[in-house]
Amino acid sequence: IPRWEYLVSALIKMRPTCISRLAATSIIASSCRVRVRYAPSPTGYLHLGGLRTALFNYLFAKRNNGDFVLRIEDTDRARFVDGSGEQIADILRWARIEPTEGAYFGGGQHGPYFQSQRTDLYREKAAELVDRGEAYPCFCSTERLSRLRDELSRKGMPSTYDRHCRSIPKDEAQRRISMGAPHVIRFKAPLSHDGIVVEDMVRGKITFGSSHVDDAILLKSDKHPTYHLASVIDDHCMGISHVLRGEEWLSSAPKHMLLFKALDWAPPVFAHLPLLLNVDRAKLSKRQQHASVSYYVDRGFLPEAVINFVSLLGWNPKTTKEIFNLNELVNEFSLGNVQKGGAVVDESRMMWMNREHLRRRVPENLGIITDEYAEIIFAVQNAAKATIPSLSGAMVNEKRLAKLIPAVVEHVDVAAEIGTNFPFLFSDPDLSSDAASTFLSSFWGTPSTMILSNLIKGLSEIKEADWNPPTIKKELKVRNQIES
Template sequence: MTQKSSVRVRFAPSPTGMLHIGGARTAIYNWAFARKSGGSFVLRIEDTDPTRSTEENTQIILRAMRWLGLDWDEGPEVGGKCGPYFQTQRSETYLAALEKLKEAKAVYPCFCTKEELDAKRAKAEAEEGGYAGYDGTCRHLSLEDAQARIDAGEPHVWRLAVPKDRGPIEFDDAVYGHMSFPSDVIDDMIIQRTDGTFTYNFAVVCDDTNMEISHVIRGDDHLPNTPKQILIYEALGKEIPVFAHLPMILGEDGKKLSKRHGATNVEEYRDRGYLPDAMVNYLALLGWSLDGETTVIPRDTLCSSFSLERINKKHSIFDEKKLDWMNGVYIREMDASSWVLAAAPWLAQAKIDGNNVAAGITIAPTPTKEEQLSALKITRVPGCDVDAQIWQQALRDVSDNADFYENLYPLVAERLVRFDEIPAKLAYMFWKANVCLDQKSVDKVLLKEGARADEALSICRGVLEGLSGDWNEDDAMQACRSLGDAAGIKPKQLLQPLRVAVAGNMVSPPLFESIKLLDMNDVLARIDGVCAKVFG
């Protein structure tokens, strides 16, 4: 057997659903290993499940891979020397491999019916302490008898004849170390079914062989398949690749990651406003580390430093709070123009939400904690409950008035962890003269006994009305404070009412920086309207 001259790895998802977090991490590790080694990253679609594999799911996977920035060297839409890259298009290669095994007498036809096998299983479980696998009934048929039954059209499968004197199946896993499996517990597995289709273990070995895959990096749920696949490699006379099995990603409760833990597929995280670089960084750290300390790792560093040796054997815990923190770090490291480009859909949604506020001054109930958490998971992407024409107009406004939107970045950069928070944080910037007051803020700030909120708003309004030209935010705030001190009103009592009158809430981005970006006539109209609504 010839030694493979270069690193070739593959990511082989099944298009039976979306690209989930565990699959994304596997793809990242394969991609990073290929980039580190100067090798090739192959994308192969294992679409042999006819009831669940769909073209739509394939496109979802490809879209998620592109969003993550995991470019593949060979595969769908790219091509390559080892195509086609869909299993359903590779039947001829499986047939050729099967013929080779027939010639080597490494396989045999099995005519046992499902009913016969079920009866043997039931008998073994009832009388013999458990089912030990296929008993090899048809293995002992003469070649003549077997061929006569095939010629007569009798339904059959083809099984691999596991060598009786094989001994333990051993290999060195790049993550788990030396592994050993007894071969005598592996029965003669089916490689071609009665309907002519091929089983997973056989197809995947044929594909990896024909695509010259040097390293198989995959989840440890495939570890039980490995000794079976090694037997097929040996029967075909092919070189066995290096295996690296990745520990599972678990939820915070220590159980397998699932919907009960929240979002589980890549596009859900995209739609909630996570950055692809942050996702790649975070997922890479679920089982691998650069040095045991560094957490923010740019993808070029990941590509130059990734190694299989630093993959941890322990299962990883998916902590969304840590992902939020990391996403916030990446947001703060962006420049304003890049932020506007990446956040455009959510900025458009903020404009639409702001424009939809009813004319005049309205008071809305403060959302409950559950409602706030639910709102953060609303998908803020094009077409979200918005007329297409209105949506396109809002997106066009983000593009046409990029300077204005870039000025919004400093208002929220330090407080933002995901883009889907943008609409709630910035809708007030598009209210014009209208205000949607938060009931809790009205009660705690404007109507609190002894607050003197009406006086505070009158003082601040006078200062704002007198501003002209390129006024300075700090000077304006200090002028308000000076007048407030003279009137015996503390700074917080003075400025909180103004914040509520301008932004509708006692919690908002920086106040005077916001006012500087707004039309002053609209700001004054908001103050007047709030005073009339709340104080009569």
């Protein structure tokens, strides 16, 4: 048929939101709405890689006035960890990168946003693929598949399915199913092709050969979908225009491209983000303590510091500037500046960034306590009370701490250290202790005693209204001249 008729026919089959994806092929102007998603599995704590994926999706959506969707891929019931979905949502709130719609965030018109609530749709689409001849029932037992893997391993070959059930006639397959035979649904991948092309916004054009695609399982024997089927269906039905995800999913891209084609759907635009590495360049493991976002939350790191640090894991702002707030990141972010190579997670660098952001929270006018400064004061209060149980409330009242914190903030990594590392700021020393007696016996009566006594006298004469760095420095200078 003529090219224009083919194009019109293809457009008619699509929902309006899908048409925006054709912008990547330059067929249609790229002015359609951007919709991205963060789709974690609730199988444990949120790690830095997951937060980085969520952040880049958030930044891309905000930068393009689009939508950021949170979808929970909870079909793997064997690895499901109760409460982990809620924990992921809590950390997104803590980090100030809240989705515009999705699970735990008010839902939306494209729900439900939990895959466990969409199983009927996945089964329907799997049956549709079988009817079209794009998928087939597989009756191979786990024992046969295990023997096949062992045999392939001995020969040094990839562990792929041998398509044993692919040629079973439809009526025979249906007869076995009606008899209750256990089975899965497999995708009928093309036996040969010229290459599957993925246009990746980070890595450019990638061509995958036939060896990268086998007859993957779409529907498991318990009728639950695999990641491949559920992800493709949800991305289409939720109108996702761009998929930003980790490099570990790059090998799945050709399977997904073929599935979109088999379902007559236009694929989204892909962007695969670089791996995270330890300082020794080994791959960062989710099981490592410093890979968990909660590790930094519990230690008192500021959300803006963690976000700043994570934003630079694989993204280069093309400037010497290193400290960014969230609004600045939105304005600067571009997928074109995301690198292909792995990004190193250096905890000492995270610590430095936290110190920088901690100082930024201290206002120039200490008479005005901002909400962000109040959070710092609260952290110091809690730490001081935990360190000195008998602490007087007057020693940690908000106004006192507001003036005290700037004097020591340069000497801590996190706010709580002000309350734990400087106990002398909150209580008088115990002069009856053995340590105090030993010190005083060797110190009392020396010139240092007179110098310090004179210094204390001078500082105590400064009025509270004049208690500021210039006045204190002036008094110290005067006392130093007297002692000299």
